[in-house]
Amino acid sequence: EVQLVESGGGLVQPGGSLRLSCVASGFTFSNYWMNWVRQAPGKGLEWVANINQDGREKYYVDSVKGRFTISRDNAMNSLYLQMNSLRSEDTAVYYCVRDGVAPGVYFDSWGQGTLVTVSS
Amino acid sequence: DIQMTQSPSTLSASVGDRVTITCRASQSISTWLAWYQQKPGKAPKLLIYKASSLESGVPSRFSGSGSGTEFTLTISSLQPGDFATYYCQQYNSHSHLTFGGGTKVEIK
Numbered sequence A: 001e002v003q004l005v006e007s008g009g010g011l012v013q014p015g016g017s018l019r020l021s022c023v024a025s026g027f028t029f030s031n032y033w034m035n036w037v038r039q040a041p042g043k044g045l046e047w048v049a050n051i052n053q054d055g056r057e058k059y060y061v062d063s064v065k066g067r068f069t070i071s072r073d074n075a076m077n078s079l080y081l082q083m084n085s086l087r088s089e090d091t092a093v094y095y096c097v098r099d100g101v102a103p104g105v106y107f108d109s110w111g112q113g114t115l116v117t118v119s120s
Numbered sequence B: 001d002i003q004m005t006q007s008p009s010t011l012s013a014s015v016g017d018r019v020t021i022t023c024r025a026s027q028s029i030s031t032w033l034a035w036y037q038q039k040p041g042k043a044p045k046l047l048i049y050k051a052s053s054l055e056s057g058v059p060s061r062f063s064g065s066g067s068g069t070e071f072t073l074t075i076s077s078l079q080p081g082d083f084a085t086y087y088c089q090q091y092n093s094h095s096h097l098t099f100g101g102g103t104k105v106e107i108k
Helices: none
Strands: A003-007 A008-014 A019-026 A034-039 A043-049 A058-061 A068-073 A078-083 A092-099 A107-110 A114-120 B003-008 B011-012 B019-025 B031-040 B045-049 B062-067 B071-077 B087-095 B094-100 B103-107
Touching: A003 A008, A003 A092, A019 A092, A019 A114, A034 A078, A043 A068, A043 A078, A043 A092, A043 B087, A043 B094, A058 A068, A107 B045, B003 B087, B011 B019, B011 B045, B019 B031, B019 B087, B019 B103, B031 B062, B045 B062, B071 B087
Parallel strands: A008 A114, B011 B103
Antiparallel strands: A003 A019, A019 A078, A034 A043, A034 A092, A043 A058, A068 A078, A092 A107, A092 A114, B003 B019, B019 B071, B031 B045, B031 B087, B062 B071, B087 B094, B087 B103
């Protein structure tokens, strides 16, 4: 069974930093693109960033470029999101998400999410 | 960037109803479209990928259709567990991924 378990969320002041982690199990982590998707309270879904299997290819939504960094450690079956210069609009539940098996970038497995609150 | 527009934003229906949700893309995405169901306090769940392929384990009352810029998700006979919010997502490339705004299916 595929499992994705996020951690690292919490309350942080504007301008602060936070590092999210996601531990994967139940599949060969190094074979998959991985993603972070977020959802602000009461709002819709927003893709944040993704990373390819060996970590060399990364993409970000425009609103986090230059502030967030996605990375992975295939030996530890782990995905990370380093978030710097946090803003109130970054407040959201952050989901660790796996790409689907078939060709294309859809999301077939989601973690339970970790809440990030940016507030003074 | 490709914008995804879902309609309606809210839909009131009864158990047993046939329900259709529409998703429009601002430019052609071929059939690179997925549908998700999300219940309150839970992570989204994949229902459909590549516009019409049913994810394993998803009931056959869910179906997807469309190509290019217009897509639909149909629930043939609404069940009590189907009251939720539904999102479409385009995946034209790894570098630009966008979701629709969501459609909340409520009990009539």
